[in-house]
Amino acid sequence: MFPIDIRPDKFSAEMLDYSRKLGQGMENLLNADAIDTGVTPKDVVYSEDKLVLYRYQRPSDVAQQAVPLLVVYALVNRPYMTDIQEDRSTIKGLLATGQDVYLIDWGYPDQADCALTLDDYINGYIDRCVDHICETHGIDKVNILGICQGGAFSLMYTALHPEKVQNLVTMVTPVDFKTPDNLLSAWVQNIDIDLAVDTMGNIPGELLNWTFLSLKPFSLTGQKYVNMVDLLDDPNKVKNFLRMEKWIFDSPDQAGETFREFIKDFYQQNAFINGTAKVGNHPVDLKQITCPVLNIYAMQDHLVPPDASKALNGLTGSQDYTELAFPGGHIGIYVSGKAQKEVTPAIGKWLNERAS
Amino acid sequence: MSNETLFNDDWLKLQQRYWDGLAEMGRKALGTESAGASNPWQAAMDQWWKTLSPGASQPGQEFMDRLMEQGKSYFETVEKLTKGIAGTDMTQGWDTITRNLEDMQKAFMGGMADGDNSMRRMAGFWEMPLDNWQRMVSSLSPMMPGDLLRNMPHNPMQGDVERMLSAPGLGYSREEQGQYQDLIRRSMDYQRALQEYTGFFSKLGMKSVERMRDFLQAHADGSKPIDSARTLYDSWVSCCEAVYAEEVATPEYARIHGQLVNAEMALKKRMSVMVDESLGAMNMPTRSELRTLQERLQENRRENKHLRRELEMIKRSLAGAEKKPAAAAAKKAPVRKKAAATPAGNASQG
Known part of the structure; x- marks a missing residue:
């Protein structure tokens, strides 16, 4: 059999159909309002420099847990991914399980922030947010949910301040930065990070975007748009797609000194695995983490491969360590329909079972 | 705004005529004419979008630009793969597809030999990783377009230039001479790194064509031929992505990638130092x-x-x-003790 049977009339019909859909999509694009992100009502409860700490408003019909949950997002991309739209919101799901949810928004660092270090972020900003929450609630400990790089920060924070963390949840968090399937890690080994930071000050979001898109360039910068044409006739789908597009390209610059430390210590030196992690002058010993730990990873994660996250098992001093594997990718773990049904309720249940 | 207005009847009619013509040519087994990059469909599409895009919101415009760009790439790719196969019998069909694939490979090989110009013509699709890089470089260095050094010939004169650059500066302005020499040296390093990077992608392109050939041969054993442009395009993307995933996981790519980023940073740093020196000379604060x-x-x-x-x-x-x-004193008085306990209890309830 000859493998291709595309008749010219069929080809032309496909092309016209594509044009027609583009035309319809144009109307939806013209009518698209400004893209809103972050759908759950929230209040600013603390701010410092460019950091804003939000507290989400709880649903009136759900009894709230006494120990609040602080979400620590990565410095890369923006935290509204966790609350991207009404029916795809990790935050909303957590509130529904009775969590009192706080979230740190790191903002957009500029050149004035280039000297911020890991110590400033972890022993400074995160610690002051935790203190603020503890003071507000009259408690000594909070629950922490760390996401991706924010998970690595949360591990360091919990190891350095174990007395302030009741339960720790890590989501798609890199621990072993040198697993064989970690493309990002492989690529960064030959980069002169000192030269990059000394040259640029802050590391531009564009450079990070380029790196992430380079992981799957043809799918992420080509095929995705061709496939999208099929959905253009639905205004809601157009808006949802634009929302995701906004998030993908909404990459804050990275404070130079923090980037230098994080990439050199972790991506190049694999500091958690080699036991060389430190924040400022404080060595980080993951064995100091004795609280319950829930480690969630995505099985099709191309940014943080599953093995990179699973390496946490056995590294902490916790006697209550649980893993949860999600059948999806790095982004799907927050925004997919499946994640809303599986991941968020599981986090809530796990935390509620450990509420004292 | 109605659909009729948006569609722009003229635009659709023009496309319809073009595609009717092409279909007719195919039916006569004469579909060997390539539509080329400036075919009426693309031209009409560009014109249509230029007219309408100012009315779209900013994110909408960017999004639509990407859709248009990838739409063109989609049809170009399918045209190149299927050129001349309409109306052919089995033997002629295989000959034609083999020739098309060979043409694609030649284009990639040409890309390696002549500074990748032919590769750029061949497949806008394979431009994506390079295009992404150049956009990024342009955003970092507004004064230096991302493709500034891309096609600049360097090999024939490289030795002479390097000899010239290694000559020490002389006289009163020797430091300045040295800086310019260093700037040129770093520019050449970056150019070399960029060409090695694009060369790597040329090789990937050829491997992808091979993978596509294997895929089509395997598909010939199946029960149903590929009968839509979209399926063919998706298959091509899968072949490219699979080859890409294999190749960029190699130490060679990690070296090329690191070299490119480092060369860009070194060049940028030299430029920054020179800008700083100029600012300092004007008694302005430097970076x-x-x-x-x-x-x-x-x-x-x-x-x-x-x-x-x-x-x-x-x-x-x-x-x-x-x-x-105060609390110790309160213990002696039972009434005050009860009052002191209340606020603490409230606080613990959060």
Whole structure:
């Protein structure tokens, strides 16, 4: 059999159909309002420099847990991914399980922030947010949910301040930065990070975007748009797609000194695995983490491969360590329909079972 | 706005005519004419979008630009793969597809030989990783377009230029000469790195064509031929992505990738130093001075926040110490003890 049977009339019909859909999509694009992100009502409860700490408003019909949950997002991309739209919101799901949810928004660092270090972020900003929450609630400990790089920060924070963390949840968090399937890690080994930071000050979001898109360039910068044409006739789908597009390209610059430390210590030196992690002058010993730990990873994660996250098992001093594997990718773990049904309720249940 | 207005009847009619014509040519087994990059469909599409895009919101415009760009790439790819196969029998069909694939490979090979121009013509699709890089470089260096050094010939004259650059500067302006020599040297390093990077992608392109050939041969054993442009395009993307995933996981790619980023940074750094020197000569603050101030300021802020926190703790412990005698006194009076317990209880309920 000859493998291709595309008749010219069929080809032309496909092309016209594509044009027609583009035309319809144009109307939806013209009518698209400004893209809103972050759908759950929230209040600013603390701010410092460019950091804003939000507290989400709880649903009136759900009894709230006494120990609040602080979400620590990565410095890369923006935290509204966790609350991207009404029916795809990790935050909303957590509130529904009775969590009192706080979230740190790191903002957009500029050149004035280039000297911020890991110590400033972890022993400074995160610690002051935790203190603020503890003071507000009259408690000594909070629950922490760390996401991706924010998970690595949360591990360091919990190891350095174990007395302030009741339960720790890590989501798609890199621990072993040198697993064989970690493309990002492989690529960064030959980069002169000192030269990059000394040259640029802050590391531009564009450079990070380029790196992430380079992981799957043809799918992420080509095929995705061709496939999208099929959905253009639905205004809601157009808006949802634009929302995701906004998030993908909404990459804050990275404070130079923090980037230098994080990439050199972790991506190049694999500091958690080699036991060389430190924040400022404080060595980080993951064995100091004795609280319950829930480690969630995505099985099709191309940014943080599953093995990179699973390496946490056995590294902490916790006697209550649980893993949860999600059948999806790095982004799907927050925004997919499946994640809303599986991941968020599981986090809530796990935390509620450990509420004292 | 109605669909009729948006569609722009003229645009659709023009496309319809073009595609009717092409279909007719295919039916006559004459579909060997390539539509080329400037075919009426693309031209009409571009014109249509230029007219309408100012009315779209900014994110909508960017999004639509990408859709248009990828739409063109989609049809170009399918046209190149299927050129001349309509109406052919099995043997002729295989001959034609083999020729098309060979043409694609030649284009990639040409890309390696002549500074990748032919590769650029061949497949806009394979431009994506390079295009992404150039967009990024342009955003970092507004004064230096991302493709500034891409096609500049360098090999034939490289030895002479390097000899010239290694000559020491002379006279009163020798330091300045040295800086310019270093700038040119770094430009050449970046150009070399960029060409090695594009060369790597040329090789990937050829491997992808091979993978596509294997895929089509395997598909010939199946029960149903590929009968839509979209399926063919998706298959091509899968082949490219699979080859890409294999190749970029190699140490060779990690080296090329690192070399490209480092060369770009080294060039940018040299430019920054020169800009700094000019600013310094005009008694203006330089980036380097600002960086020093930023570091000192951050150090001060860090200490300040630390001291403030210690002060808070001291205040609290002092307040606690003052409360203790009061609480001890309260223990002697049962009525006051009950009153003191209430606020603490409230606080613990959050």
